[in-house]
Amino acid sequence: MIKASFYLSCIAISLCAFEPNIETPLEPGALLPKSDVSLADISGKKITLAGAKGSNGLLVIFGSNICPYMLRNEGRIQTVCHLARKNNIGVVIVNSNEAERHDRESLAAMQKYGAEQNFAWYYVVDMNAVLANAFDANHTPECYLFDKNSRLAYKGGIDDSPGNADKVKVPLLQNAIQEVLAGKAVTVNSTSSLGCNIKRNL
Numbered sequence: 001m002i003k004a005s006f007y008l009s010c011i012a013i014s015l016c017a018f019e020p021n022i023e024t025p026l027e028p029g030a031l032l033p034k035s036d037v038s039l040a041d042i043s044g045k046k047i048t049l050a051g052a053k054g055s056n057g058l059l060v061i062f063g064s065n066i067c068p069y070m071l072r073n074e075g076r077i078q079t080v081c082h083l084a085r086k087n088n089i090g091v092v093i094v095n096s097n098e099a100e101r102h103d104r105e106s107l108a109a110m111q112k113y114g115a116e117q118n119f120a121w122y123y124v125v126d127m128n129a130v131l132a133n134a135f136d137a138n139h140t141p142e143c144y145l146f147d148k149n150s151r152l153a154y155k156g157g158i159d160d161s162p163g164n165a166d167k168v169k170v171p172l173l174q175n176a177i178q179e180v181l182a183g184k185a186v187t188v189n190s191t192s193s194l195g196c197n198i199k200r201n202l
Contacts, residue, residue: 025136028189032058032150033134039094039124042111047092049131050150052122054090057147057180059173062132063093063123064140065113066104067196069162073141074117076158076165080173081121087181089145091121096132097140099199101125129200139195145176145186153180156191163194 026033035050052058061077064070070077081091097105107125114123126132135144141162145154154176161167176186 026134026144026152026155028152028155028186030152032146032152034131035150037130039092039122039126039131040107042107042114042119042123047122047124049092052090052092053146053150054085054088055148056088057084057145057153058090058092058150059084059177060131060135060144060146061091061093062096062135062137062140062142062198064095064097064105064196065109066100067140069195070140072163072165073158076168077141078117080158080177083174083177085121087177089177089180093119093121093123094126094131094137095123096126096129096137097199098127098129098201105199129198132198132200138198139193140198141195142193143173145173145180147180153186154189157193157195160191 032049032053036048038046038048041047049058049060059081084091095105095110103109110123110125131137137144141158143154143156143158144152147153154173156172158173159168160170160172172188172191175188179186
């Protein structure tokens, strides 16, 4: 009986040892994850999230060259990214679509898209979706705003109408940026994001 219990315990321990690491969703207040991972930017340079962070924080947006929701949000992304940079909040757009990396989401395609959009901020390749997994990001666009202490202040959509700019009633991300700059807790700090699924390799 004792032997049987011992063997069962060994089997349980072995199974636990082989259990894959499961990333937990980031919640408001969480520290910026994977801040020192080296990322290839469309400029040809390597950057890190820690290095991209400004004195007032960091805005990370998971994006794409081809997602229809990204295309519908191009003007809004420009507005919010310029607002962040103007106020010393670093900006990084992250492309985690590894399943499309050989084609429409390649670094060359990202460079072309970034040039067309006149990106004045980083647009990086997320190899093997390391950042997307750490952030538990699943859509494009999906936004994560960190304050000056690298704590998550807001996560979710750009606004309350991702499919139609004409129907926006609440500019969620802009409101969050203004509250972070004012040193206030963000009133609405987590919202659902609607967009294209991030295409990870299976």
